[in-house]
Amino acid sequence: MTIARPVRALIVAVVFAVCLLVMHFAGSSPSKSSVFKLDSHERDPNLDPTHEPEGLLRRTSKGYLPGPEGTERINATLLALVRNEELNGMLQAMGDLERTWNHKFNYPWTFFNDVPFTDEFKRRTSAATKAECFYEVIPDEHWAKPGWINEDLFQESVKMLKENDIQYADKLSYHQMCRWNSGMFYRHPALEHMQFYWRVEPKVHFFCDVDYDVFRYMQDNNKTYGFTITLYDAPHSIPTLWPETVKFLAEHPEHVHANNAMDWLTDRVRRPDHNNKANGYSTCHFWSNFEIADLSVWRSKAYEDYFNHLDRAGGFFYERWGDAPVHSIALGLFEDKSNIHWFRDIGYQHIPFFNCPNSPKCKGCVTGRLTDGEAWLNREDCRPNWFKYVGMG
Template sequence: MTIARPVRALIGLCALLWCFFLYVLFKPSPEFQGPGDRYQNFERDPTLDPTFEPDGKLVHYDEGNYAPDAKKSDRIEATLLALVRNSEVDDMVQSMQDLERVWNNKFNYPWTFFNDVPFTEEFKEKTSAATNAKCIYEVIPDEHWTKPSWIDDATFQSSAKVLEGKGVQYASKMSYHQMCRWNSGLFYKHPALKDTRYYWRVEPNVHFFCDIDYDVFRYMHDNNKTYGFTINLYDDPKTLPTLWPETVKFLADHPEHLNENNAMKWVTDDEHRPQNNHDAQGYSTCHFWSNFEVADMEFWRSKAYGDYFEHLDKAGGFFYERWGDAPVHSIALGLFEDASKIHWFRDIGYQHIPFFNCPNSPKCKGCVTGRLTDGEAWLHRDDCRPVWFKHVGMG
C-alpha cells in the first residue's frame, strides 16, 4: 500500500517534533550543568604566574631559603594543619604525598597534626616519612573537646532522633558535633598555634592535581587576603534551621561588626536557592567547603568572630542541630570581613570526594577541566560558585 505524500510529510513532521520534545525533556538544565559548562576558562590567576631568570630559575623564591633547615628562612608563620585520627594514617599520608609533590617539597612548611587522643608511634613514623618538613603532633585539651556544660544530654538525644528522621547524617554521633565545634571556634586557640598566623587545612584522603610554584602563604600575606577557598557549595538546610535566625539576633545586638563591603547578598541569595532551602529561614546555605581552606587566623581571633562564636556556642546548635564549621566560617566571613579579602584559588586543583576544583592549566594532571563531580548529575546543583562570582567576583 502506498502512503500519500501529505501523509508521509505529516509523519516526518511528527517524528521531528517528537525528537525535539525528547531533546527538551532530557537535555541538561542550567541547574544541572557543572562549572565546566559555564566557565571554560578555569585558568591560573594571572597575578600568580611565575617569572623566570634567563637561566630558567624561578624568580619567586630562593630554594635555599625554603630548605627545611634554612637559617634565614623565607617562610612566614604558617602551617599545614590536620585534625586526624590514628586510624586514618594511610589516608593522611596519601594527602600529604599529593600536596608535597605539587607544592610543599619546594617550601617545606611544617605540618601540625591534632587529635583528641595521643598519636601512635606508627602515625608519627608514617607521616614524618612523607615530608622533609617538620611535623608537630598535638593533643586537643579536654576543655576544647568535651561537650560544654550547658548542653543537656536528654535534649541532645531527642534532637538527634528528630534529625535522623529527616535523614541528617551523623546526627547522633557526638564526636562529629565535637569536631564541628572545635573546627568552628577552638582550634586556633590551641597553645601550639599561638605564634602561627596562617594555616592550610588538609584532610585525609584528599587529592591535589596541579603544580603550585609560589608560596601560597606569602601570597595571602602580601596581598592582604584573609581566606582562600576552592569549592563553594549549598549546604543541607535540615542541618541548620536556626543558624541564620541566631545570626540575625547577633547582628541586632552587634551591628558594629557588619563590614561595609560584606557579602550579605551571597549569604542570603534566594534567586538560585534550591527549593528545600526554605528550611534555612533566610540563609542561602552557600558556604566555602572548609575541608580546603587557607586562612589568616587573625580573623578568627578578632572580637567580631569571637563574639559571634560565643553567641552560637551558647545557643547550642552545634549539638542540638548539626551546625558545621563550613557554614559558620562562611557566614562570618560573608558578614564581618571585606569581601575583597576572600580569594578563590582557581589554580589549585583539588578533590574531596565527590567534588573537584580542576583548573584549565597544563600544570594539572589527573582531573578533567571544569568538572565539579564524578557523582550523580543532581550534585551539580550544589555548586554555589556562580552565586559568589555574581555578587562578589572571582577575587
C-alpha cells in the same frame, strides 16, 4: 532632645533588623545580564606563564625561597585534624600536597587528635615529608561537650535529625569536631604564634603543580581566606543558625563590614527551597575541608563574639551546625569580601567534588567536572553565586 543610650541601641537594632528583612524579601529576580555563568573551560590566567599576576612574578625572589630558619618563609603551617586509624588516608593526602607544592617550600605539618598519636602514625607521616612535623593532643576542655548542653535535649535532637536524613547526626564526635573546627582549634597553644594555616584532611587529592608560596601570596595581596569549592548545605541541619545570626547582628551591628557579602548569604534565586528551610540563609558556604586562612580572622573580636553566641545557643549539638557554614557566614558578614580569594589554580578533590583547573600543570582530574557522583550533585555548586555577587577574585 537627648535620647538615652539604651533607646539609641534599640533603634539601631530595629533599623538593622528591618534592613535584613528588606534584603530577604525584596525578591526581585536578577536580569539575565546580572547572572554570572561559570565557563568551566575558560583558561585560568593564574596558570598562564605569559600572563602571571604581579603577586606570582616575584615567586623566585628571596622571599619565595623554601627553607627553614633564615629565609623569609611565612609563619604558617599545614594543619590536619586526624585519627590514628586514618593514617593511610593522611599519607595519601600528604603525598599529593608534598609532590605538587610543599616539597618546594617545606612548610611544617601540625597534626591534631583528641587522643595521643601512635608511634606508627608519627613515624610514617614524618617519613612522608622533609618538613618538620608536630603532633598535638586537643585539651579535654576544647573537645568535650560543654556543660550547658542538656543531654536529654541532645538525644531528642539527634532523633529528629536522623528522621530528616542528616548525615552523622548520631555521632557525638562529629558534633565535637564541628565545634572544634569552628571556634576552638585556633586557641590551641601550638598555634599561639602562628599566622596562616592550610587545612588538609585525609583522603583528599591535589592535582596541579603550584610553583609559588601560597602563604606569601595571601600576605602580599592582603588576602585573609582562600577557598576552592563552595556548596549549598543541608538546610535541615542548620534551621536556627541564620535566626541566631540575625539575633546576634541586632545586638552587634558594629561588627558588620561595610564591604560584606550579605547578598551571597541571603540569595533566594537559585535555591529558594534552601533559603526557606534555613529561615533566610541561602546555605551557600565555603567547603572548609580546604581552607587557607589568616588566623587573625578567627581571633578577631567580631568572630569571637559570634562564636561564643552560637556556642551558647547550642546548635553545634542540638542541630548539626558545621564549621563550614559558621566560618562562611562570619566571613560574609565581618570580613571585607575583596580579601577572600578563590584559588582557581589549585586542583583539589574531596569526594565527591572537584576543583579542576584548565591547565597543563594539572594531572588526574577532568576540567569542568564538579563531581564524580550522581548528576544531581551539580545542583550543589554555589560558585556561580559567589562570582555573581563578589567576582572571581
